[in-house]
Amino acid sequence: MIISIPIIISLSVLLVLALLTPLFSPFFRKVEEEEVSVEDKDLPPVSIVIAEHDCSYYLERTLPRYLSQDYSAGFQVIVVIDQGDTKSEDYLKLMSEQHPHLYYTKLPDSSRYVSRKKLGLTLGMRAAKNEWILIADITCRPSNNDWLHNVARHAEVGKNLVIALTPYEDDAPKYYRFEQLRTALYHLRSAQHGTAFSTNQSVLMLRRSEFFDQKGFYGNLEYARAEFDFLVNKFAKEGKTAIAIEPEARIEQYEPTEEEWTLRRMCSIDALKSMKRAAGFKSKYKTDLWLIHLFNILTLIAAATGGLFMLQSPFVAASGTYPEIQNILKTLNVTQYDGFALTSGAVLLWLINIIERCCIYSGPLEYFDSSLSSISAVIMEWGISLRNAILRIKYIFTDKTVFITHKL
Numbered sequence: 001m002i003i004s005i006p007i008i009i010s011l012s013v014l015l016v017l018a019l020l021t022p023l024f025s026p027f028f029r030k031v032e033e034e035e036v037s038v039e040d041k042d043l044p045p046v047s048i049v050i051a052e053h054d055c056s057y058y059l060e061r062t063l064p065r066y067l068s069q070d071y072s073a074g075f076q077v078i079v080v081i082d083q084g085d086t087k088s089e090d091y092l093k094l095m096s097e098q099h100p101h102l103y104y105t106k107l108p109d110s111s112r113y114v115s116r117k118k119l120g121l122t123l124g125m126r127a128a129k130n131e132w133i134l135i136a137d138i139t140c141r142p143s144n145n146d147w148l149h150n151v152a153r154h155a156e157v158g159k160n161l162v163i164a165l166t167p168y169e170d171d172a173p174k175y176y177r178f179e180q181l182r183t184a185l186y187h188l189r190s191a192q193h194g195t196a197f198s199t200n201q202s203v204l205m206l207r208r209s210e211f212f213d214q215k216g217f218y219g220n221l222e223y224a225r226a227e228f229d230f231l232v233n234k235f236a237k238e239g240k241t242a243i244a245i246e247p248e249a250r251i252e253q254y255e256p257t258e259e260e261w262t263l264r265r266m267c268s269i270d271a272l273k274s275m276k277r278a279a280g281f282k283s284k285y286k287t288d289l290w291l292i293h294l295f296n297i298l299t300l301i302a303a304a305t306g307g308l309f310m311l312q313s314p315f316v317a318a319s320g321t322y323p324e325i326q327n328i329l330k331t332l333n334v335t336q337y338d339g340f341a342l343t344s345g346a347v348l349l350w351l352i353n354i355i356e357r358c359c360i361y362s363g364p365l366e367y368f369d370s371s372l373s374s375i376s377a378v379i380m381e382w383g384i385s386l387r388n389a390i391l392r393i394k395y396i397f398t399d400k401t402v403f404i405t406h407k408l
Contacts, residue, residue: 003337003338003341004335004338007338007341007342010302010342011302011341011342011345011346011349013298014295014298014299014302014345014346014349015349017291017294017295017298017353018295018349018350018352018353018356019352019353019356021291021292021294021295021353022353022356022357022360023360024287024288024291025288025357025360025361026182026185026186026189026288027182027185027360027361027363027364027365027377028360029185029189030189031185031188031189031192031243031245031364032192033245033246034154034192034242034243034245036153036154036156036242037156038153038154038155038156040072040073040149043071043072043073043149043152043153043155044073044130044131044132044152044155045073045074045075045130045131045132046071046073046074046075046076046130046132046133046134046148046152046155046205047075047076047077047078047125047128047129047130047132047133047134047208048066048075048076048077048078048133048134048135048136048148049078049080049121049124049125049128049133049134049135049136050063050066050077050078050079050080050124050135050136050137050138051079051080051107051116051117051120051121051124051135051138052079052080052081052082052085052088052120052138053081053082053107053116053117053120055138055139056085056087056088056091058138058139058254059079059088059091059092059138060091061141062138062139062140062141062142063077063079063091063095063102064095065141065142066136066142066148067095067099067101067102068145069142069145069146069147069148069149070145070146070149071148071149071152072149073152074101075101075130075148076101076102076103076128076129076130077099077101077102077103078103078104078105078124078127078128079092079102079103079104079105079124080104080105080106080107080120080121080123080124081104081105081106081107082106082107082109082116083106083107083108083109084109085106089104089106092104103127105123105124105127107119107120107123115217115221115222115223115224115225115227117224117225117227118216118217118221118227121135121217121227122216122217125208125211125212125216126212128208130208131207131208131209132152132155132205132206132207132208133205133206133207133208133211134148134151134152134203134204134205135203135204135205135206135227135228135231136202136203136204136251137166137202137203137253139202139253139254139256140166140202140203140251140252140253140254141251141252141253141254142251142252143250143251143252144248146248147248147249147250147251150244150246150248150249151164151203151205151244151249152205154205154242154243154244154249155205155242156242158240159240159241159242160206160207160210160235160237160240160241161191161196161204161205161206161231161232161235161236161240161241161242162204162205162206162241162242162243162244163187163188163191163196163199163201163203163204163232163241163242163243163244164201164203164204164205164243164244164245164249164250164251165184165201165203165244165245165249165250165251165368166201166202166203166250166251166252166253167180167181167250167252167253167368167369168180168252168253168254168255168256169252169253169254169255170371171255172255172256173255174371174372174376174380175380175387176255176256176261177369177371177372178369178372178376178377178380178381179380179384179387180200181364181365181368181369181372182381182384183200183285184199184200184201185364186281186284186285187199187200187201187232188243188245190280190281191232191236191241191242191243192241192243194238194239195236195237195238195239195241195277196232196233196236196241197232197233197236197275197277197278197280197281198229198232198233198275198281199228199229199232200228200229200268201228202228202251202253203251204228204231204232206231206235210235211235214234214235217230217231219234219274220234220271220274222404223267223270223271223274223403223404224267224402224403224404225263225264225267225271225403226267226268226270226271229268229271229275230271230275233275233276233277234276245368262391262394263402265391266391266394266395266398266402266403267403269391269392269395270395270400270403271403289381289384289385290385292381292382293385295353296350296382299346299347299349299350299353300346302342302343302345302346303342303343303346303347303350305339305342306338306339306340306341306342306343306344306345306346307339307343308339309335309336309338309339309340309342309343310336310339310340310343354375354378357374357378358374358375358378359374361374361377361378362374365377
C-alpha cells in the first residue's frame with residue numbers, strides 16, 4: 001500500500017527535527033580542558049577570601065580544608081565574619097594560633113545599604129596582600145590538598161579571571177546537579193570561546209588591582225546576592241577568562257535546602273535584568289529548550305493524528321463507532337495505512353531522538369558528573385521549562401525587597 005504524500009512530508013519534517021534538535025543542546029557544544037603553561041616555580045601567591053554570614057557550622061567543616069592546601073607559592077586565607085558572631089570568632093582565634101596564614105576580620109553591623117556578602121568580600125580583598133585573589137562560598141569544600149594548585153595554575157599571564165567548578169555533593173537531588181551543570185555549560189563555553197557572560201559556580205579567581213581600579217561591585221551594590229554572577233559579567237574580557245574544569249580543580253558544594261536553592265535561582269533571575277550581554281545568553285538558552293518542546297509536541301500531534309486515521313480500519317467501520325470522524329477522514333482521502341505509518345513513524349523518530357541525545361550527553365556527563373545517567377538527563381531536561389515557569393511565577397509574587405539591600 002502506497003503512503004500518501006502528506007504523510008511522507010510530515011515524517012520527513014519530523015526526521016529532520018529528530019536528527020538536528022539534539023545538536024542545539026549545550027551538551028553538544030564542546031567545553032574542553034585548557035592547556036596551561038604555568039610551571040610550579042611561576043605559580044602566583046594567592047589570597048583566599050571567604051565571607052561567612054551566620055554559617056559557623058559550615059566554617060568548621062570547610063576551613064581546615066582550605067588551610068591544609070599544599071601550595072608552594074604561598075597563600076593566605078582571609079575570613080570575614082559578622083560583628084558579634086562570637087562562635088565563629090572563638091573558632092577563628094583558635095585556628096589562627098595554629099595556622100599563621102589565617103586572618104580574619106569583622107563586618108560592622110552598620111552596613112545597611114550594601115549587600116553584606118559583597119561588603120564582606122570587599123573587606124577581605126582589601127586586607128589581602130596578594131594580587132591574585134580567590135573568592136569562595138563558605139559552603140564549598142576542597143576535596144584534596146592540591147586543589148588550590150590545580151586552580152591557580154590557570155592564572156596565566158594575560159588572564160584576569162579563572163572560573164572553577166563547584167558541583168553539588170552526590171547526596172544533592174539529581175535535578176539540582178543536572179540543572180547546575182546544564183547552565184554551567186553555557187557559561188563555560190562563552191568563557192572559552194569569547195567573552196564570559198556570567199557563572200553559576202561559587203569559586204572565582206580575579207586580580208586585586210583590577211577589582212579596586214574598577215570600583216569592585218560598583219554598579220550592582222543594591223543587589224543582595226549574585227556576587228559571582230556580577231563579577232564575571234563586569235570584569236570578563238574577550239579571551240581573558242580561564243576555566244578550571246579538570247576533576248582535580250573542582251570543589252564540592254554542600255547540598256542546599258530547597259529554600260536556598262529557590263532563593264539563589266530567583267536572585268539570578270532578578271540580577272539578569274541588569275547584566276551586560278544577557279540577550280545572547282537568554283536567546284541560546286530558550287532556543288535550545290523550545291526546540292526540544294517543538295519536536296516533542298509535533299511528534300505527539302503526529303502520533304495522535306495517525307491514531308485518528310486508523311479509525312478507518314474495517315473493524316471500527318463495521319462497529320459503526322465514530323461516524324463523524326470517519327466521514328471527515330474519508331473526505332481527506334487518508335487511509336488506515338497512512339495512520340499506521342504516521343503513528344509508528346512518529347514513535348520511531350521520537351525514540352531515535354532520545355537515543356541520539358543519550359549518545360551526545362553520555363560523554364559530558366561521564367566527565368562532569370558520572371552519577372547522572374544520560375537517560376535521566378534527557379527526562380529531566382523535558383521538565384526544565386515547567387520548573388522555570390513555576391520559579392518565574394514565584395519570583396513575580398515575591399516581594400522584590402528580598403533581592404535588594406535598600407529596604408527602607
